[in-house]
Amino acid sequence: MSRCRVVWLGERSSEPRADVVSTDDDTGLMLLVAHLIGLGHRGIASPAGTSAS
Numbered sequence: 625m626s627r628c629r630v631v632w633l634g635e636r637s638s639e640p641r642a643d644v645v646s647t648d649d650d651t652g653l654m655l656l657v658a659h660l661i662g663l664g665h666r667g668i669a670s671p672a673g674t675s676a677s
Contacts, residue, residue: 630642637644660668 630639632639632642632644633646635644635646657668
């Protein structure tokens with residue numbers, strides 16, 4: 625039986641043998657907005673929409 629390594633990106637997995645890589649979205653967004661404000665931008669919007677979960 626051959627095996628391959630599995631890494632889940634950006635979501636949780638119930639599979640205990642898989643590694644999970646996730647990001648700190650809240651901190652990333654705060655850093656992004658602070659950077660844009662530092663550049664002088666004031667009209668900042670997000671087209672992300674709402675979460676279905």
